[in-house]
Amino acid sequence: MILTVTLNAALDVTYRVDELHPHATHRVREVSARPGGKGVNVAAVLTALDEPVVATGLVGGPTGEQIRAGLAAAEIPEAFVPIAADSRRTLVVADGTDATGFWEPGPPVTEAEWDAFVNRFRGLAQVARAVVLSGSLPTGLPDDAYARLLAITAEAAVPSIVDAEGAVLAAALPAKPTVVKPNAAELASVRGGAAPRSPAEVLAAAHAVRDAGAGAVVCSRGADGLIASTPDGAYRAVPPEVVAGNPTGAGDAVVAALARGLANGVAWQAVLADAVALSAAAVAAPVAGAVDGTRYDRLRRSVQVESMVLPETLAD
Numbered sequence: 001m002i003l004t005v006t007l008n009a010a011l012d013v014t015y016r017v018d019e020l021h022p023h024a025t026h027r028v029r030e031v032s033a034r035p036g037g038k039g040v041n042v043a044a045v046l047t048a049l050d051e052p053v054v055a056t057g058l059v060g061g062p063t064g065e066q067i068r069a070g071l072a073a074a075e076i077p078e079a080f081v082p083i084a085a086d087s088r089r090t091l092v093v094a095d096g097t098d099a100t101g102f103w104e105p106g107p108p109v110t111e112a113e114w115d116a117f118v119n120r121f122r123g124l125a126q127v128a129r130a131v132v133l134s135g136s137l138p139t140g141l142p143d144d145a146y147a148r149l150l151a152i153t154a155e156a157a158v159p160s161i162v163d164a165e166g167a168v169l170a171a172a173l174p175a176k177p178t179v180v181k182p183n184a185a186e187l188a189s190v191r192g193g194a195a196p197r198s199p200a201e202v203l204a205a206a207h208a209v210r211d212a213g214a215g216a217v218v219c220s221r222g223a224d225g226l227i228a229s230t231p232d233g234a235y236r237a238v239p240p241e242v243v244a245g246n247p248t249g250a251g252d253a254v255v256a257a258l259a260r261g262l263a264n265g266v267a268w269q270a271v272l273a274d275a276v277a278l279s280a281a282a283v284a285a286p287v288a289g290a291v292d293g294t295r296y297d298r299l300r301r302s303v304q305v306e307s308m309v310l311p312e313t314l315a316d
Contacts, residue, residue, distance in 0.1 A: 003128035004039035006057035008106040012036025035070040038134030041252035044289030061086025106138030129263040150175035173213035237272040253282035273303040
C-alpha cells in the first residue's frame with residue numbers, strides 16, 4: 001500500500017459561484033465539504049484509481065471527527081492519530097474558471113502527540129511501498145518534522161515523496177527524499193530569489209535542489225505541465241490541451257501519480273505522462289481530491305514527454 005501523511009489535515013469546504021468579484025456579495029450555487037489537506041487529497045485520488053492506500057496524520061476536535069467520518073464515507077482507509085485541539089478548515093471559492101482559497105492556521109500539537117504519531121508512522125512505514133509527506137505543518141511541530149519521518153522511511157527502505165515549501169522543504173532535503181514536488185514559487189522559496197520562469201531556469205533550479213539532497217525533483221507548472229530532473233535524465237511533460245476548472249487539487253494529483261509510479265517501479269517518462277494527465281483531470285473535477293475519469297483516460301494517451309538538456313550557461 002501507499003502511505004500518505006497529512007500532519008495539518010483540514011475539512012475542505014468548496015463554494016461554487018457563477019463569478020467571483022472582490023468586495024461583493026455572492027450567491028453560492030453549491031456547497032461541498034470533504035476531508036482535505038494535501039496528503040488526504042492524494043489518498044482520495046489513489047482510491048479513485050483503485051490503488052491500495054492508507055491515510056495518516058493528526059486530527060482533533062469536532063472538525064477532526066468530520067474529517068474521519070468523511071474518510072470512512074469515501075472508503076479511504078485511515079490511521080490518524082488524535083490530538084486535543086480542533087483541526088483546521090479550508091475554504092475554496094470556485095467560479096468554473098479558477099478558484100480562490102482561504103486557509104485557516106493549523107492546530108497546536110504537543111510533544112506527546114507528536115511522539116505518538118512518530119510511533120504510529122514507524123509501524124506503518126514498515127508495510128508501505130511508498131510514503132507521501134505532504135503539506136504544511138501545524139503549530140508546535142519543528143521545521144525538520146519531515147526530515148525525522150524521512151529517516152524512518154530510509155531505515156525501512158521505502159521510497160518517499162515530499163510536497164512542501166519554504167523552511168519545511170529546505171529542512172527535508174538533507175534527509176534525501178526520493179522525490180520532491182515543488183512548483184516554481186516553492187523552488188524559489190528554497191533557493192531564494194525570484195521564481196524561475198523559463199523551462200531552462202526551472203530545470204536549473206531543480207538541479208540545484210537535487211544537489212541539496214533530493215533524489216529527483218518534479219516541478220509542477222500549471223497549464224504548462226511538468227519539468228523533472230531525475231537520475232535517468234531531465235524531462236518536460238506537456239498536456240495536450242488547457243483545462244479550465246478548479247486547480248486546487250491538481251498538484252496533489254501529480255503526487256498521486258508519482259507515488260503510484262514509485263510504488264510500481266514505472267519508468268520516469270511514463271510516470272510524468274500519467275501525472276500530467278491526472279493533474280488535468282483533477283482540474284476538470286469539481287473539488288480537490290477528485291478526478292474526471294473520462295478526461296483522464298483520454299488525456300494520458302496524448303501527453304507529450306520530451307528530454308531536456310541544461311544549457312551550459314545555467315549549469316553552474
